[in-house]
Amino acid sequence: MERQSLSVSELNNLIKGLLEQEPKLSNVCVRGELSNYKIYPSGHHYFTLKDSESSLRCVMFKSSAVKLRFRPENGMGVTVYGRVAVYPRDGAYQLYCSAIMPEGAGDLQIAFEQLKAQLASEGLFERSHKKSLPQFPKRIAIITSSAGAAVHDMIRILGRRWPMAQVVLLPVRVQGAEAPPEIAGALRYANEFKVADVIITGRGGGSMEDLWAFNDERVARAIYASELPVISAVGHEPDVTIADYVADARASTPSNAAEIAVPDWHEILDSINSYEIRADQAMRKKLLSLSEKLEALKNKRVITDPSAHIDNRRIELDHARDRLTAAEERKLSRCRQNFLALTSALDAMSPLRVLTRGYAIAEKEDGSTVKSVEMLSAGDSLSLQLWDGKADCLVSSVSKRSIK
Amino acid sequence: MAGKKLSFEQSLSRLDEIVRHLEKGDMPLSESLALYEEGAGLIKRCSEMLDEAEQKVVKLKKGPDREPIELPFEDESQNDS
Numbered sequence: 001m002e003r004q005s006l007s008v009s010e011l012n013n014l015i016k017g018l019l020e021q022e023p024k025l026s027n028v029c030v031r032g033e034l035s036n037y038k039i040y041p042s043g044h045h046y047f048t049l050k051d052s053e054s055s056l057r058c059v060m061f062k063s064s065a066v067k068l069r070f071r072p073e074n075g076m077g078v079t080v081y082g083r084v085a086v087y088p089r090d091g092a093y094q095l096y097c098s099a100i101m102p103e104g105a106g107d108l109q110i111a112f113e114q115l116k117a118q119l120a121s122e123g124l125f126e127r128s129h130k131k132s133l134p135q136f137p138k139r140i141a142i143i144t145s146s147a148g149a150a151v152h153d154m155i156r157i158l159g160r161r162w163p164m165a166q167v168v169l170l171p172v173r174v175q176g177a178e179a180p181p182e183i184a185g186a187l188r189y190a191n192e193f194k195v196a197d198v199i200i201t202g203r204g205g206g207s208m209e210d211l212w213a214f215n216d217e218r219v220a221r222a223i224y225a226s227e228l229p230v231i232s233a234v235g236h237e238p239d240v241t242i243a244d245y246v247a248d249a250r251a252s253t254p255s256n257a258a259e260i261a262v263p264d265w266h267e268i269l270d271s272i273n274s275y276e277i278r279a280d281q282a283m284r285k286k287l288l289s290l291s292e293k294l295e296a297l298k299n300k301r302v303i304t305d306p307s308a309h310i311d312n313r314r315i316e317l318d319h320a321r322d323r324l325t326a327a328e329e330r331k332l333s334r335c336r337q338n339f340l341a342l343t344s345a346l347d348a349m350s351p352l353r354v355l356t357r358g359y360a361i362a363e364k365e366d367g368s369t370v371k372s373v374e375m376l377s378a379g380d381s382l383s384l385q386l387w388d389g390k391a392d393c394l395v396s397s398v399s400k401r402s403i404k
Numbered sequence: 405m406a407g408k409k410l411s412f413e414q415s416l417s418r419l420d421e422i423v424r425h426l427e428k429g430d431m432p433l434s435e436s437l438a439l440y441e442e443g444a445g446l447i448k449r450c451s452e453m454l455d456e457a458e459q460k461v462v463k464l465k466k467g468p469d470r471e472p473i474e475l476p477f478e479d480e481s482q483n484d485s
Contacts (some may be wrong), residue, residue: 104477136413146463147476157461157475164412169477193472195464265454272416272450276425279443282426286436289429 016086025084026119034076060097077103081117123246124224132227134197139166141196143186146203150204150254162262168195175204179213191227200257202233214241220276233257355387373400419446
C-alpha cells in the first residue's frame with residue numbers, strides 16, 4: 001500500500017503552523033554571537049547568531065532595524081529578541097528579530113526589551129486601541145509629583161494656552177518602589193471618579209533608573225485600561241518608556257504634554273475671528289446679490305414706465321378689434337352671395353315666367369285653380385290668367401280624356 | 405437656539421455650521437439675518453469666555469468614602485519630598 005505523499009510546500013507549511021502555535025517561540029530572548037552580518041539595500045538585516053556548538057539564522061526587518069542604537073558587528077556578543085518562524089521557501093526556520101542588545105547592556109535595558117516585547121505581543125501598543133484626545137478639555141488630570149519642575153511647567157503652559165480648562169492634580173511619587181502602584185492607582189482612581197476628560201502622566205528627566213516607574217508593567221496596564229485618554233510625558237526627548245508606547249499620545253517632555261493636551265487660545269480666537277469675517281462676507285454677498293436682483297427688477301419697463309404697458313395693451317386691443325371686424329365682414333358678404341343665388345333660383349321657378357311661354361291658369365269663380373276637368377261642369381264661368389292679363393270664359397262642354 | 409446652554413466646543417461647532425450655511429447663501433434673507441445674529445452672539449460669547457477665563461488648579465485628595473475632595477493647590481516646589 002502506498003503512503004499518502006505531501007508536497008514540499010505542504011510539509012513546510014505544516015511545520016510553519018506547528019512552530020507558530022508554540023507560544024514560547026513567539027517571544028524569545030536568545031544570547032549569542034553575531035556572524036555573517038549583512039545589511040541589504042532593502043534595509044533589512046540578515047545575520048547568524050551562534051555559540052560554540054550551534055547557529056541560528058536571523059532576520060531583522062527595516063522597521064525594527066532603524067531603531068538600533070548601536071552598529072552590530074560580527075563577533076559581537078548580543079541578546080536578541082524576537083519570534084521564531086519558518087520561511088517556507090527555504091524550508092528553514094529563523095528568528096525574526098525585534099531588537100538586539102549588545103552584551104553588557106544593563107539588566108534594566110534587558111528587562112525593558114523583554115517587557116516591551118511581551119506587551120507588544122499582547123497588543124497593548126495597538127494603534128487601533130488608542131483613543132483620540134478631546135479638542136477642548138474642560139478638566140485635565142495631571143498624575144505626577146506635586147513637587148518638582150514638571151508639574152509647574154505643565155500648569156504654567158496649560159494656563160497660558162487654555163485657561164478655560166481646570167487642572168486637577170493627583171499627586172503621586174514618581175520614583176522608588178512605591179511609585180508604580182501609586183501611579184497605576186491614580187490612573188484607576190481618575191477613571192473611577194471621572195475627575196477629568198484627559199490625563200497627563202509623567203515626570204521630568206532623569207536617569208533610566210529615575211524613569212523606571214514608567215517602564216513598570218502595572219503602570220503600562222493601568223494606562224491601557226484607562227477609559228480616559230492618557231498622554232505620557234516622561235523625561236526628555238530621547239527617553240522612551242513603556243508608558244509612551246501604551247499611552248494614547250506620547251509627549252517628548254511634560255511641557256510638550258501640556259501643548260498636546262490643549263489648544264492655544266490665540267489660535268482659537270483667530271479662528272473665531274475668521275468665522276466672524278466669513279459670516280460678514282457671506283452676509284455682504286447675500287445683500288449684494290439681493291440688491292442686484294432688486295436693481296434688475298427696477299429696470300424692467302413695467303416698473304420704469306407703467307403707461308407704456310397700458311399703451312401696449314391698448315394697441316393689442318385695437319388689433320384684436322380689427323381682426324374681429326374683418327371676420328364679420330367676410331361673414332356678411334358670404335350671406336349676401338347666398339341670398340342672391342337663392343333669389344335667382346326663386347325667380348326661375350316663378351309661375352309668371354311659365355305663363356310667358358303660352359300657358360294659362362284657369363281659375364273658378366271662387367278663385368280655386370282648376371287642376372282637373374272633374375272640377376268643371378258645362379255652364380261654369382272661368383277666368384283664364386295669362387301672363388299679361390285675364391279673360392273670362394264660359395265652359396260649353398266637358399269631356400274627360402280617358403287615361404289608360 | 406438656546407445659545408446660553410452651549411459649551412465652548414458646541415458653540416464653536418454651531419458657529420462653524422452657521423458660517424457654512426451663510427456661505428451657501430441659499431435661504432431667505434430673514435433666515436440669513438437670524439443666523440447671522442445667532443453667529444454674532446456665539447462669536448461674542450466665545451471671545452468673552454476666552455478673554456475672561458482664569459485657570460483654576462486643584463489638588464485631589466481622597467475623602468473618607470474614597471470620593472475626591474478638591475483642595476487648593478499651592479506651590480510646593482520649595483519643600484520637595
